[in-house]
Amino acid sequence: MKFAVIVFPGSNCDLDMYHAVKDELGEEAEYVWHDSTDLSGYDGILLPGGFSYGDYLRCGAIAQSSAVMDEVKKAVEAGKPVLGICNGFQILTEAGLLPGVLLRNKNLKFMCKTVGLKVENANTLFTNEYSEGQEIQIPIAHGEGNYYCDDETYEQLKQNNQIVFSYADDFNGSRNNIAGIVNERGNVLGMMPHPERAVSELIGGSDGLALFKSIVKQWREANVSHA
């Protein structure tokens, strides 16, 4: 499976994302610059964390208008898996590919630590290697990770099982502790915690690896014939 790691000016988790896919999973990965106008050669799209365009205006707002995002939208329409982590999640909400928005943490602090995450939906192409209700340990590193949406949107998210991860504890003010959501079709996941920083015991934990394995497993089942 071949992944594109989209690089915006200010992305800083692109190397971790590349490492997770290439070295830990053993799949193909390439860096793709934000002005690229063709993503047709990739099977999965990864939007890494960081501070695209310095988070000017609002986090993710300027990245959302870059050329590659038109291609990301095409990939979403084609049903390809699209994963946005941290700033990647903020970009996906600003682009309208996921509902809601990320606000400043309720205590106004940038927080960097490992937190407990509950797998709310193990039935997505991103979580099939986890079990429902499982608690995993994943690092967070964000100042604007407070997920907000209106009541109507929240009810829709709940009804469609779009809430995929929630925090075990409330520390940033996110609505109902939401940490990650998928779109209605289930092929776009946005989450604030960093699974790509938890892919090996050597770096403190490997609970994030199953997320990447889930994507590959689903893709293999759909695209590789069992000869």
Place this chain on the structure above:
Amino acid sequence: MKKVKIYVTLRESVLDPQGSAVMGSLHKMDYAEVEDVRIGKYLELMISDDAHDVDALVNEMCQKLLTNTVIEDYRFEIEEAVSQ
């Protein structure tokens, strides 16, 4: 040349932790009469006289990039800019 002054504010329903922190400080300084603080953004655009329907243009830019209407409201004023 026209000068457009855009004021972006968080919607009333959205918690403003930055505003709350500033209000806390004001209270500590004994400005007890302050009942709420909301912090927003102010943007200035200079628009060429060639532009038609500046009003519609600014609305479009606000919707597409300058604000996130999920959490923010905006209003703007258009002025004739004085040439230097």
